[in-house]
Amino acid sequence: MFRVLGNILLGFAQLEWTLGKLFARLLWLGSGAMTDRRLDDPVYKKNVHKLIERNRELEEARE
Numbered sequence: 001m002f003r004v005l006g007n008i009l010l011g012f013a014q015l016e017w018t019l020g021k022l023f024a025r026l027l028w029l030g031s032g033a034m035t036d037r038r039l040d041d042p043v044y045k046k047n048v049h050k051l052i053e054r055n056r057e058l059e060e061a062r063e
Contacts, residue, residue, distance in 0.1 A: 039045075
């Protein structure tokens with residue numbers, strides 16, 4: 001009885017471990033895919049442009 005229960009629990013633990021590794025890999029691949037095309041992202045370009053303009057204004061105010 002306990003051996004059967006132990007095997008069932010071990011099976012669930014192995015399944016959970018496998019699904020966790022799969023989820024982690026998919027998350028890693030998804031985040032990597034997002035950063036590969038970051039330069040093509042219009043929001044990223046807009047934020048970089050705002051940052052450049054803000055720094056330019058600060059430099060001009062210093063002079």
